Every structure is written in C-alpha cells, then in structure tokens.
Amino acid sequence: MTLLSLTGVGMRYGGFTALDDISLEVAAGEFVCLVGASGSGKSTLLSLIAGLTMPTSGFIALSGTPVTGPGPDRGLVFQSGAVYPFRTVERNVAFGLELLGLPKAEQQRRVDWYLAETGLTALRGKLPKQLSGGQRQRVAIARALACEPEVLLLDEPFGALDVQTKEDMQLFIRRVWQDTGTTVLMVTHDVEEAVFLGQRVVVLACDPGRVAADLPVDLPMDRDLTVKRAPAFLELRARVEDQVRAFHHSSAEPFAAQP
Amino acid sequence: MNTVTAPARPALAQLPRRKPARPVRLWVLRAPISRRARVVLMVCSVLVPLVAWVAVAATGVVSESFLPSPAAVVSAGWEMAQSGQLATDTWASVQRILIGFGLAIVVSTPLGLAMGSFQAGQALFEPIVGLLRYLPASAFIPLLTIWLGIGEPSKWMLLFIGTVFFNTLMTADAVRQVPRALIDVSYTLGARRGEVLRKVVVPHALPGMIDAVRVNAAAAWNFVVVAELINSQEGLGYRIARSQRFLASDRIFAVLIVIAVIGLAIDILLRVLRDRIGRWV
Numbered sequence: 001m002t003l004l005s006l007t008g009v010g011m012r013y014g015g016f017t018a019l020d021d022i023s024l025e026v027a028a029g030e031f032v033c034l035v036g037a038s039g040s041g042k043s044t045l046l047s048l049i050a051g052l053t054m055p056t057s058g059f060i061a062l063s064g065t066p067v068t069g070p071g072p073d074r075g076l077v078f079q080s081g082a083v084y085p086f087r088t089v090e091r092n093v094a095f096g097l098e099l100l101g102l103p104k105a106e107q108q109r110r111v112d113w114y115l116a117e118t119g120l121t122a123l124r125g126k127l128p129k130q131l132s133g134g135q136r137q138r139v140a141i142a143r144a145l146a147c148e149p150e151v152l153l154l155d156e157p158f159g160a161l162d163v164q165t166k167e168d169m170q171l172f173i174r175r176v177w178q179d180t181g182t183t184v185l186m187v188t189h190d191v192e193e194a195v196f197l198g199q200r201v202v203v204l205a206c207d208p209g210r211v212a213a214d215l216p217v218d219l220p221m222d223r224d225l226t227v228k229r230a231p232a233f234l235e236l237r238a239r240v241e242d243q244v245r246a247f248h249h250s251s252a253e254p255f256a257a258q259p
Numbered sequence: 260m261n262t263v264t265a266p267a268r269p270a271l272a273q274l275p276r277r278k279p280a281r282p283v284r285l286w287v288l289r290a291p292i293s294r295r296a297r298v299v300l301m302v303c304s305v306l307v308p309l310v311a312w313v314a315v316a317a318t319g320v321v322s323e324s325f326l327p328s329p330a331a332v333v334s335a336g337w338e339m340a341q342s343g344q345l346a347t348d349t350w351a352s353v354q355r356i357l358i359g360f361g362l363a364i365v366v367s368t369p370l371g372l373a374m375g376s377f378q379a380g381q382a383l384f385e386p387i388v389g390l391l392r393y394l395p396a397s398a399f400i401p402l403l404t405i406w407l408g409i410g411e412p413s414k415w416m417l418l419f420i421g422t423v424f425f426n427t428l429m430t431a432d433a434v435r436q437v438p439r440a441l442i443d444v445s446y447t448l449g450a451r452r453g454e455v456l457r458k459v460v461v462p463h464a465l466p467g468m469i470d471a472v473r474v475n476a477a478a479a480w481n482f483v484v485v486a487e488l489i490n491s492q493e494g495l496g497y498r499i500a501r502s503q504r505f506l507a508s509d510r511i512f513a514v515l516i517v518i519a520v521i522g523l524a525i526d527i528l529l530r531v532l533r534d535r536i537g538r539w540v
Contacts, residue, residue, distance in 0.1 A: 051446075051447075052446065052447070069446075070443070071446075072448055072449035074447060075447060075448075076443070076444060078443075078444065080440050082438065082444040084441065084459065084463075085463070085540070086462045086463060087539075099449050099450055099454060127538070127539045128539070129539060140444075144447070147448055
C-alpha cells in the first residue's frame with residue numbers, strides 16, 4: 001500500500017532548478033534511502049515532504065491526502081539533531097505530546113516507552129549539552145517517534161558522527177524501525193549506509209536533482225555489521241556508488257554511467 | 260668520478276646548551292592563571308587606587324574640597340545614612356529606574372521579539388529604532404521638560420528613551436540566535452506559530468534577553484543621575500548637584516560609592532538570574 005507519493009515534484013529558486021520532476025512512491029512500513037552527492041537536492045526533497053517548503057510544481061501526498069504544511073504525521077530528524085537545549089531529554093521527547101494536551105500520566109507512559117526503546121532511560125534528566133552526538137540524535141529520533149508519525153524523515157542523521165557511533169546508530173535505527181513498524185525515508189550521502197539500512201536505495205542525480213535509479217536491496221532482513229563484508233552487499237554498494245558518481249556531474253556534461 | 264671531500268671536522272668542544280626558557284605563567288593568551296595570582300590581582304585592582312587615594316589625601320597636596328580623604332567620605336556617608344537622607348535619595352532613584360527602565364523593558368521585549376522573529380517586524384522597526392538610538396537621550400531633557408513638565412514623568416521618559424532602543428535591538432539579536440532548525444523541527448512536531456514562539460523562541464532567547472537587560476541597567480543607572488541633576492527634589496543625582504553648591508565633595512564621593520555599589524549589586528543579581536535560567540547554555 002502506497003503511503004507517500006510524489007508526483008512530478010519540482011523546486012525552482014528563481015532561475016535555478018533544485019529538483020526536477022521527481023516521482024517516487026514509498027509503501028507503508030518500508031525503509032527507503034535516498035542517496036546523492038551534495039547538490040542533488042536531497043535535503044530540499046525531505047523538507048518538501050515535511051511540508052516546511054512547498055514545491056513549485058508537482059504534488060506530494062501522504063495516504064492520499066495532499067501535504068500542505070508540516071505536521072507530526074511526518075517526523076523529521078536533522079543532521080544537527082535540533083534538540084531543544086533548554087529541555088531535558090525527557091521533556092524533549094514529550095514536546096509533541098505536550099502540544100496535544102495529553103494527560104500527564106499518559107504523556108509519561110509514552111515517554112517512558114520511547115526512552116526505553118531508544119536506550120535513553122538513564123539519561124532522562126540530562127540536558128542536551130551533557131550528551132554525546134549519538135545520544136542527541138537518539139533524543140531527536142525518540143522525540144519524532146513519540147508523535148507516532150506515519151513516516152520518519154531522516155536528513156543525514158548520522159552524518160556528523162564518528163564511524164563507530166555511526167555504526168551503532170545504524171543498528172539502532174534498524175531495530176527501532178523493526179520494533180515500531182514506522183515507515184522510514186532517510187537521506188544520506190553515505191552509500192554504504194544507504195545499502196546497509198534500506199530495503200530500497202533511490203539515487204538522486206545532481207543539477208537538477210532528479211531520480212537517477214531506484215534499486216531494491218536484496219539483503220536479509222536481519223542484518224548485522226558483518227553484512228557490510230558480504231559479496232552481495234559489496235556488489236550492490238559498488239553499483240550504487242557508480243550511479244552516484246555518474247550522476248554527480250551536471251546533465252550537460254557527458255559522462256557515461258556504468259551499468 | 261670526482262668527489263669533493265669536506266675537510267675533516269676539527270675536534271670541537273660540545274656546544275653549551277641553554278636552559279629551556281622558563282614557561283610563561285601569567286601572560287599566556289587565554290590560558291588559566293593560578294588561583295593565588297587571580298586573587299592577588301583582583302585585590303590589587305581595588306586596593307591600588309584606594310591606597311593612592313589615601314596617600315594623596317594624607318599628603319595634603321590637594322585641598323579637601325577637591326579630593327576629600329577616605330575618612331571624610333566615610334563619615335559624610337555615615338552622617339547621610341544616619342539622617343535617613345541616603346535611604347530617601349536611593350529609593351527615589353531606584354523608583355525612577357523601576358518605572359522608567361521597567362517601561363522600557365515592557366515595550367522593548369515584544370518589539371525585539373517581533374523584530375527577531377519576523378522579517379516583516381525587522382523591516383518595520385529596524386530603520387526607525389536604528390535611527391532613534393543615535394539620538395542622545397540627554398538632548399531630550401529640554402524637550403521632555405516642555406512636554407511633560409519638571410515632575411516625575413519627564414524623568415521616567417528620559418530613562419525610557421535612553422534604554423528602550425538599545426534593549427530592543429539587543430533583544431532582537433538574542434531572538435535571532437535561535438537556530439532555524441529548532442523552529443522547523445517544532446513545526447514538524449505539530450506546534451503552531453504561537454506555540455513555537457512561546458515554547459521554543461522565548462525560552463531559547465531568554466538568557467540573551469536577561470543579558471540585554473543587565474547591560475542596559477547600567478545605562479539606566481547613568482540616565483537617572485543625569486535626570487536628577489536637573490530639576491529634582493530628591494534622588495542620588497540631586498544629592499550630588501546639591502552637594503556641589505556647598506563644595507561638599509566628601510558627600511559627592513559618598514553618593515558615587517553608593518551608586519557604584521548598587522550598580523554592581525544589580526549587575527551581579529541579573530548575572531545570577533541569567534546563569535540560573537540559562538543553566539542549559
């Protein structure tokens with residue numbers, strides 16, 4: 001069942017075309033990764049889906065309802081995390097529930113579950129400045145998930161983390177996805193990450209941003225980090241990397257894509 | 260093949276080695292200094308001018324009415340405190356600050372919030388506020404006297420004019436420091452514009468806003484004295500002007516010390532408040 005659909009979505013700023021005729025469908029419960037070099041407009045695309053900006057052409061719909069603005073049905077996590085520095089971990093996670101005016105006990109029950117799920121229970125009273133980068137990202141993810149979004153939009157959420165933390169977070173987000181059944185659409189420029197996490201990898205071409213390839217990831221559902229050394233993984237990763245590289249250059253430049 | 264051979268190295272005595280330079284401790288850029296050094300320097304900061312004052316006064320090269328001795332200042336201050344005059348004057352000045360500067364805070368906070376949050380607010384207020392802040396508040400005294408008479412309102416207004424524009428601009432700056440991503444993410448969590456302002460922008464900007472008030476409180480304290488130098492019946496500025504007529508510089512000094520101490524107290528109080536509210540920074 002299609003949850004999120006983009007039909008001919010384009011974004012122009014003055015004379016500059018950031019995104020051109022993007023059509024994409026994401027099924028409920030799917031984990032889709034969008035990869036592309038910088039300049040492919042992948043973050044712009046995510047902010048269009050989030051409803052923070054409106055496309056200049058085309059149409060975005062969530063469960064058949066057109067997206068007209070931001071809302072908690074599409075949780076967004078930035079690379080910077082954007083956690084509220086003046087709120088404790090617990091109160092960050094509770095933010096969306098507070099806005100709904102849920103009774104305190106009900107808020108607490110939900111917050112407790114998401115804190116436990118994201119491994120933050122022990123840190124609940126801490127302020128963001130006392131957390132590591134990975135912990136802050138987990139707060140941001142827990143805060144978005146607490147609103148029970150239809151789709152979780154991740155904008156290079158692990159881009160600023162060191163390699164070990166990044167791998168921990170990759171395992172973490174796969175587990176959360178499996179536990180909650182939330183649809184995930186994640187933007188990254190890290191091809192290895194995209195192939196490891198996604199059930200599908202969508203490659204965006206640069207200048208203007210458009211869909212260059214849409215590749216299924218044929219890897220087992222239960223993945224641990226050793227998958228990254230499996231031949232099937234390496235082969236797919238190489239294919240995606242070639243695609244990203246081929247479409248890194250402007251469409252004006254002839255540059256043969258490796259099939 | 261021709262090779263040039265260097266002459267044999269003469270037997271040279273071993274070069275003396277200089278002792279490594281002693282590490283600099285006190286004047287290293289940005290480096291922490293020892294606790295003792297800090298305490299000594301801080302004490303010197305106050306003690307050196309004080310000692311110089313005592314010494315100059317003791318030699319008697321400067322007349323008492325120019326530079327009163329510390330003892331004379333203390334006794335003048337004590338006498339003023341005993342008569343209740345000091346308390347009355349201090350309260351009069353503090354009251355004017357509470358009203359005039361308080362009004363400035365009440366006006367400048369929403370204005371700064373609007374300027375920092377909305378481009379429309381910025382476009383609407385920035386030109387006029389940016390212009391008005393360059394008008395020296397003291398130049399308004401004659402005009403304020405014409406408009407409001409010589410009573411209290413003209414003094415409140417002087418304080419207001421002297422602080423409102425700067426406080427507005429500094430509040431707007433604090434508001435502009437709120438990261439865009441924080442605002443965007445709040446919308447995706449379901450917040451409405453008013454909720455984003457109340458629950459995100461204001462809490463994030465609050466420490467900066469308190470800092471603006473702290474800086475401008477010093478200006479308010481300046482302006483209240485200026486206002487009282489002219490047309491006043493009580494207040495610390497009035498006391499200075501009156502003491503001048505009697506060449507009572509010991510009293511002027513005493514009042515100046517009171518002003519400094521209260522100013523410092525306000526500064527520390529607001530700093531503590533800022534650090535408590537801005538624990539998360």
